[in-house]
Amino acid sequence: MFDNIGFTIFKDFILAVKRYKVLLLPIGLLFFSSCEQESIILHPNQRIIQLGDDLSWAHPSFDDSDWDKTGNTFEIGQFWVRFHIDFDDRIHLLNHKGIQMISLGSYEAYWDGVLIHKNGKVADNKADEIEGTFISQILIPDSLCQEGPHILALRLSNFHNTENESWSWNTCKVEEFNHSIKRALKTTAVMSILGGGFIIVAIYYFLLFFNDKRDGAKLVFSIMCLLFFLLMVFEYMKFYYSYAYSFHNTRLVIIGSLTAVISYVVPLFLCLHFDIPRKRILLGVLLIVFMYVGLSNKIKFDTTAQWFSTIMLGSSFLISSYAFWYKKRSSFIMVMTFALIALINYFSTFQIDFMLYNYDINLFLSFLILVLAILYTLSQQRKEQKKAYEVSLLLSERLKNELLKKNIQPHFIMNTLTSIMEWVERSPQKSIEFIEALAGEFDLLNDMADQQLIPIQQEIDLCKKHLEIMAFRKELKYLWEDENIDIKKEVPPAIFHTIIENGITHSKANDEGQIKFKLSEENLKDTVTYIIEVWAKNRVKNKPSRSGTGFKYIKSRLTESYGDAWDLESYATDTGWITKVTIQKTKN
Secondary structure (H helix, E strand, O other), X not given: OHHHHHHHXXXXXXXXHHHOOOOOHHHHHHHHHOOOOOOOOEOOOEEEEXXXXXXXXXXXXXXXXXXXXXXXXXXXXXXXXXXXXXXXXXHHHOOOEEEEEEEOOEEEEEEOOEEEEEEOEOOOOOOOOEOOEOEEEEEOOHHHOOOEEEEEEEEEEOOOOOOOOOOEOEEEEEEEOOHHHHHHHHHHHHHHHHHHHHHHHHHHHHHHHHHOOOOHHHHHHHXXXXXXXXXXXXXXXXXXXXXXXXXXXXXXHHHHHHHHHXXXXXXXXXXXXXXXXXHHHHHHHHHHHHHHHHHHOOOOOHHHHHHHHHHHHHHHHHHHHHHHHOOOOOHXXXXXXXXXXXXXXXXXXXXXXXXOOOHHHHHHHHHHHHHHHHHHHHHHHHHHHHHHHHHHHHHHHHHHHHHHHHHOOHHHHHHHHHHHHHHHHHOHHHHHHHHHHHHHHHHHHHHHOOOOOEEHHHHHHHHHHHHHHHHHHHOOEEEEEEEOOOOOOEEOOOHHHHHHHHHHHOEEOOOOOEEEEEEEEEEOOOEEXXXXXXXXXXXXXXXXXXXXXXXXXXXXXXXXXXOOOEEEEEEEEOOEEEEEEEEEOOOO
């Protein structure tokens, strides 16, 4: 048994790879891009900070031993940051010595006391300060790149930051000029291809939802892919858009908010896709947990985003496992998907050498795997829906044929024609009425044969026409009455007509020579019940009661339109017969 299961899983995996080989291209590109030759990178061995402003602090011989060793501040104003960097013989391996500087402030950069770069304009107030960019590239003159210790001093101002909210963070590294930004742009290009796949999937499934608004899971999946795309845009924005340093805090808040929403949307999709019981309670608890994490932590921090992702991963794995326990289709694929994502995040978090990428790329690689798995499960679902639709078409054609065959059978036609011949001889005028009633019933049957549901008024008209025909044939009085009927509702064709036929077949006229039929409607909160009552004498049964072809037709029609959400009940009474058709209302 386990060998068969393993073979089935492997076969499904191969089919998924073939189906989504285009989307797997970015993964391959990432692996190839990771093989690029790295530049020599030299990091500062010390970063210190001092509030205030004094140009003498740029000199390499200045004594900065009493400066703050944290190197960061939440203060708004002017301050200096000094980096101590040692150049060894590896510096000669760099053709063009450059600095990649990341700074939350405008600054002037002094290398061993020499001004080598300006980023924005440093000032002592917000009005005069011109914002610098968050990331900048600085070329170091070769004449200042001898082996030994060096000082990079930054004169900064950060008046465009928000007090007590923005952390004045500054860091740098020495490498081949523009190496990091070129490498980042290559990665961004690959991730943009991946993002394009996400946005195409988002549009496609939104259109599917637009055509079938009953499937909310498709809308949620479309939103999920759109959020993935937006998260990628803002995550890699720093590499293709040179934004001012004050926007960095806003960007982090947007990234944290998108991560929080995605972390909630993924379990929401799984609950809808697998139709998890009590999903409102589960999603309510998850919402409270996410709100607590978001309110108790800074939403812009990476640790908060990782908390969101961890909760999403854990809850999604539990939901998928719960669905697998109850044998929900495709649930095993999702369980394995989240297990794989957990492994990827484990390697990323603990920086095991096997992984070649940083946390951000691993995050989007996990998203890609998740989307591919969901696409596979949805494609399987659509395949099953298509197969079920084809089966329903065959069923509809069979029911259509049964409807026409049941009412245009030779026995019925011969008896009716014989009755017409008798009426022609006895009363030509009555025979014309007889023929018109017969033609009217056939017209109604022809109109409704192709329909799955028809207006209830059309069904009532069919019943009246049939009673009119049978009155001529049996020369009995058939009475019809309907009460509390909502004519806006629809029902499957000829189900009441079939019940009326059964009433005629299994009943005898009362002493007054008549049979009465009454249709009434009982409309409750969750159900609507149609009651057909027959006032007549019941015929004596020579054989045990069993479901005949008429009731089989009714059950088939009800199943076609309502699935299992219906009930059929029929029983004898002292005054005749009662049949009840109960239909459960659709819950929106």
